[in-house]
Amino acid sequence: MRGLLSKKSIFLFILLIAAFALPNFLKNKFYMNIVIMVIFYAALSGSWNILAGYAGQLSLGHSIFFGLGAYTSTLLLVKMGVSPWLGIIAALIMSMAVGALIGYPAFRLKGPFFTLATLAFSEVIRYIASFWKELTNGAMGINIPFKPGLATMMFRTKEPYYFIALGMLLLIILITFFIDRSKMGSYFIAIRENEDAAEVLGIPITRYKMYSMLISSGLAALTGVFYAQYILFIEPEAVFNINFSSQIALMSIIGGMGTIFGPIVGAVLLVPLNEIMRSAFSSLNGLNFFIYGIVLIIVVSWMPNGILPTITNQVKKRGLKVSTDRKGAGKIDTAN
Amino acid sequence: MLKCESMNLFYGEVQALWDVNLEVKEGEIVALLGANAAGKSTTINAISGLEKLSSGKILFEGTEIQKKDPHEIVEMGIVQVPEGRKLFSYMTIEENLELGAYSKRARANFKQNLETVFELFPILKERRKQLAGSMSGGQQQMCAVARGLMGNPKFLMIDELSLGLAPLVVKQLFEVLTQISKRGITILLVEQNVKQSLAIANSAFVLKNGRLALSGKASEVANDPTLHQAYLGK
Numbered sequence: 163m164r165g166l167l168s169k170k171s172i173f174l175f176i177l178l179i180a181a182f183a184l185p186n187f188l189k190n191k192f193y194m195n196i197v198i199m200v201i202f203y204a205a206l207s208g209s210w211n212i213l214a215g216y217a218g219q220l221s222l223g224h225s226i227f228f229g230l231g232a233y234t235s236t237l238l239l240v241k242m243g244v245s246p247w248l249g250i251i252a253a254l255i256m257s258m259a260v261g262a263l264i265g266y267p268a269f270r271l272k273g274p275f276f277t278l279a280t281l282a283f284s285e286v287i288r289y290i291a292s293f294w295k296e297l298t299n300g301a302m303g304i305n306i307p308f309k310p311g312l313a314t315m316m317f318r319t320k321e322p323y324y325f326i327a328l329g330m331l332l333l334i335i336l337i338t339f340f341i342d343r344s345k346m347g348s349y350f351i352a353i354r355e356n357e358d359a360a361e362v363l364g365i366p367i368t369r370y371k372m373y374s375m376l377i378s379s380g381l382a383a384l385t386g387v388f389y390a391q392y393i394l395f396i397e398p399e400a401v402f403n404i405n406f407s408s409q410i411a412l413m414s415i416i417g418g419m420g421t422i423f424g425p426i427v428g429a430v431l432l433v434p435l436n437e438i439m440r441s442a443f444s445s446l447n448g449l450n451f452f453i454y455g456i457v458l459i460i461v462v463s464w465m466p467n468g469i470l471p472t473i474t475n476q477v478k479k480r481g482l483k484v485s486t487d488r489k490g491a492g493k494i495d496t497a498n
Numbered sequence: 499m500l501k502c503e504s505m506n507l508f509y510g511e512v513q514a515l516w517d518v519n520l521e522v523k524e525g526e527i528v529a530l531l532g533a534n535a536a537g538k539s540t541t542i543n544a545i546s547g548l549e550k551l552s553s554g555k556i557l558f559e560g561t562e563i564q565k566k567d568p569h570e571i572v573e574m575g576i577v578q579v580p581e582g583r584k585l586f587s588y589m590t591i592e593e594n595l596e597l598g599a600y601s602k603r604a605r606a607n608f609k610q611n612l613e614t615v616f617e618l619f620p621i622l623k624e625r626r627k628q629l630a631g632s633m634s635g636g637q638q639q640m641c642a643v644a645r646g647l648m649g650n651p652k653f654l655m656i657d658e659l660s661l662g663l664a665p666l667v668v669k670q671l672f673e674v675l676t677q678i679s680k681r682g683i684t685i686l687l688v689e690q691n692v693k694q695s696l697a698i699a700n701s702a703f704v705l706k707n708g709r710l711a712l713s714g715k716a717s718e719v720a721n722d723p724t725l726h727q728a729y730l731g732k
Contacts, residue, residue, distance in 0.1 A: 352586055352597050359584035362546050364572025364601040364649060 181328055185321045194320040196437050198392065201327040204429035206385040207413035208334040213378035214411065215419035216341060218354025219269070219371055220277045223284030224410045226264075227257040227379035229401035231386025233291065236304055236396055239314070246315040246391050253383040260287075261379030262372065269371040272357065281404065288402035303397025306390065315391040323392050330388055331426075334381050338422050341377075350374055351420070405451075412454065416461045418468030427470045432457065499524040499684055500545070500576075500653060505554035507544055514540045516709045517554075522653070527675065527685045529695040529716065532705035533729045538688045539581055541705070542655045545686075546578045547571045558653070573601045575652035581661065581688075583642040587631025591622050591641055594630050598648030607650050614681070615644040618674050636667035643671070647678065654678065655686040660694070672698055692729070696720045704728045 188194055210224045234256040235249030244252075260283075268279040292301045310316045317323060341347040349370045352360040361367050390396050400406070409432075417428025432454070439450040465472040502520040506513065515537050522528045532538050543549045545556055547568040556564040563571055577598075586594055595615065599608050616623035619640045625633065630641055639659065646654055659675070660668040668691065676698055679685055689695040696702060702719040704712040706728040712719055719725055 348589070348593060348597060349600070351589070355586045355588065356584050358548070359580055359586070360597070361548060361568045362572070362578040362580055363598050363645070364569045364577070364604070365597070366567070366569040 185324055191320060194324065196434055198320060198324050198327050199437070200429050200433045201324070201331050202385060202388065202392070203410075203413055203433050204426040205327065205331040205334050205388075206382060207410050207417075207425035207429055208331070208338060209378050209381035209385065210410050211414045211419060211421075211425045212338060212341060212350075212381070213374045215414055215421070215424065216338075216347060216354065217350040217371055217374035218357075219374060220274075220411075221280040221378075221407075222277050222411060223280030223282075223404070223407050224378075224382055225402050225404070225407040226280065226284045226287050227261060227382035228386040228389070228406075228410075229287065229291070229396075229398075230257045230260055231383025232390040232396050232401050233298065233304075233386075234383070235387040236306060236390045237297065240304060240306060245313045246387055247313070250384060250387050253387050254380045257379040257383035257386075258376050261375045265372050265375040269368045269375075280407075284402055284404055284407060288398050291398035291402055298398070301398060303395055303400070306394040306396075308394060315387075316394070323388075326388060327392075330384060333384075335422060335426075337377065337381070342422055346370070346373065354420070409454075412458060414468075416458065416468060418470030418472075421468070421470050424468055424470045428468075431469070499559060500686075501555075501557040502541075502545070503555040503557070505541070505544060505556070506552050507540060507549055507554075508552050514708050515544070515551075516707075518705070518708070518710050520703055520710075520713075522684060522686055523700075524684055525679070525682065526700040527679050527687060527698055529692075529699035529702040529719075530686060530688045530705065531692055531695065531702055531719075531725070531728070532711075534690075535707075536705040536728070537708040538705055539657055540708075542578055542657055542686065542688055545571075545576060545655065569601070572649055573603065575603065575650070577646045577649040577651035577654055579642050579646040579654065579656040579659075581657035583638050585630040585638055585641055585645070587629065589630060590627050591630055591633075592626040594641055594645050595622075595626075595648050598645035599650070601649060604648060604650040608648075611648050611650055615647050618647075618677060619644055636663050636671070639663060639667075639671060640674075643674070643678075647683075651683055653684045653686070655688070657688045659687065659689065660691040668694065692725070693720075 184197065188197065206228060210221060214220050231253035234253040235246045238244035238249045238252055239246055264279050264283050268276040291298045294300070298304070308316055310318050341350065349360070349365050352365060353367050353370060357367060386401070413428030413432055414425045415428070416432065417426065418424030435453060435457070436450050439453050443449045461469065500520070500522040502518060505515050505518040507515040518537070518541060520541070530538050530541060540549060544551055544564070547563065547566055547570070551564050554564065555562055558574055558576060561574070563574065586597065595612065599605055599611065604611065621637060622641060622644055625637070630638060633641065643656065646656070659671055672694055675685060675687070687695055687699065696716045696719060699716040701714065702716050703710060704719065704725055711728045712722055712724045
C-alpha cells in the first residue's frame with residue numbers, strides 16, 4: 163500500500179517546505195503578487211473542483227459563492243466594523259445558504275438544469291449587487307478603507323497575504339484529500355460517472371450533491387473574503403462575472419478535474435500566462451482570452467482528462483511495464 | 499411479496515403503462531417478458547422509484563412504496579441491476595462492489611455478502627483489483643449482478659441479463675440465478691431471451707405495448723400463442 167515515505171509524499175513535503183520558504187527569496191512585488199494570485203486561483207478552482215470535478219455538478223456560476231463571500235465580509239467590515247476573520251463565518255453561512263437554495267430545486271432534475279441554474283443565478287445576483295445601491299453601493303463598488311492590522315486582515319507587505327492564501331489552499335487540499343479517500347468521495351464519483359446507477363444502488367444522490375455543494379460554496383466564500391481583503395476593492399462586474407466563473411472552471415478542467423492537485427496545476431499554468439499576456443500586450447485588450455481559448459483547445463484535444471491525469475498515466479505506464487491484462491485501462495468507457 | 503395494482507405511468511404525454519397488475523411471491527423467479535418498448539424496464543424503474551406512477555399502487559411486503567425515493571426502496575431490500583450494466587468503469591471491481599453496499603442493511607452484512615458474491619463469481623475475486631471497464635462483457639454483467647447482491651436484497655430485479663452476451667456466458671449467468679434464488683432471494687427477471695427465462699422461472703408476465711398481455715405459470719406461458727403475438731404481432 164501507499165507508505166508515508168513514498169516518492170510522492172516526499173516530493174509533496176519538499177514542495178510544502180519550499181512554499182513556506184518562498185517569501186524569504188522572492189522580494190519582487192510584481193512576482194509576489196503573481197504567486198499570491200496563483201495560490202488564490204488554485205484555492206478557488208479547488209473549491210469548484212469538489213462540486214464539479216468530484217460530484218460532477220458542473221457549476222458555471224461559481225463566482226456567486228466567491229462574490230457573496232467577498233461582499234458579506236466586506237459589508238460587515240465597512241458598515242459595522244466587524245473583523246473579516248469573523249466575517250468569514252458570516253460569508254460561509256451566506257454562500258452555503260444560497261448554494262442550498264440553488265441546489266435544492268436544481269439537484270432534483272437531471273440533465274443540464276443545474277448548470278443553467280448557476281448561470282442564471284450569477285446574472286441575477288450581479289444585477290442585485292449592481293442595483294441595490296443602498297446596500298452595495300451599486301456598480302461603483304466598495305472601496306475598503308486601508309487600516310492595516312491583524313484584526314482587519316490588511317497588511318502593508320505581501321508576505322502575510324501570501325501565508326493566509328497558502329493556509330487557505332492547504333485547507334482546501336486537505337479537505338479534497340479527505341473527500342478523495344473517503345466513502346463520500348466514492349459516492350460523489352459514482353454520481354458523476356453514472357447518476358442512474360448510483361441511484362438504484364441506494365445512494366441518496368440529492369443529499370450527496372447537496373453535501374458537495376455546501377462544501378464547495380463554503381470554501382469559495384472563504385477565497386472571496388481573502389480576495390476582498392487583498393484587493394481592497396470589490397464591484398459587481400468583477401466578482402459576479404460569468405467570465406470569471408468560467409476561468410475558475412477552466413483551471414480545474416485544464417489541470418485535471420476530480421484530482422486533488424489538478425486545480426493547482428491549472429492555476430500555475432494559466433495565472434502567470436494571463437499576467438504575462440496582460441502586461442506584454444497591454445494595448446491588445448482581450449488577447450489573454452484568446453490565448454486562454456488556444457490553451458483550452460490544445461488541452462481538450464490532446465489531454466481530454468486534463469494535464470495531471472495524463473502525466474500520471476504516462477508515469478504509471480513507464481513504471482509498470484508488466485501490467486495485468488488490462489485493455490486500455492481507464493481511457494475509454496467500455497462498460498456502458 | 500410484491501404486488502403492483504393497476505399501475506399507470508406517463509412519459510410526458512405518452513402513456514407507457516396501462517393498468518398493469520403484477521404479483522411476485524416470495525422465493526420465486528418471475529420472468530417479465532415482452533418486445534422492445536413493451537414497458538418492461540419502465541415497470542421495474544417504477545418499482546425502484548426512478549419513475550413515478552400517475553396512478554396505481556406498488557406494495558412491498560404490505561407497505562406502499564410508489565411514493566418513496568429510490569434510496570428508501572433500496573433500504574427496504576429491493577435492488578435493481580440496471581440494463582446495460584452501468585458499472586463505474588474507472589473503478590475497480592472491488593470499489594464497484596463496495597458502492598453496491600450503501601444501504602444500512604447492506605453495510606451490516608458486508609463481509610458475508612462479499613464472501614457470497616465471490617463464491618458465486620470466483621472470477622471477480624481473482625480480478626477484484628482490476629478496473630471494471632477493462633473486463634469482458636460477461637464479466638461486467640457478473641460484476642453488475644454481484645454489485646446488486648452486495649445491497650443485501652430480498653428482492654432482486656435484473657434488467658436484460660443476457661443483453662449482448664455470448665450464449666455460453668448467458669447459460670452460466672442463468673445457472674447462477676438459480677443459485678441466487680436458492681439462497682432465498684426473490685428474483686424478477688426482465689428478458690428478451692424468452693426460452694431460457696421461462697426454463698428457470700416459476701411464473702411469467704408478458705407485456706405488450708404497456709399492457710399486460712398474459713400471465714401465469716412459466717410452463718403455461720411458454721405454450722400460449724399470445725406470447726408469440728406479443729413479440730411478433732398478429
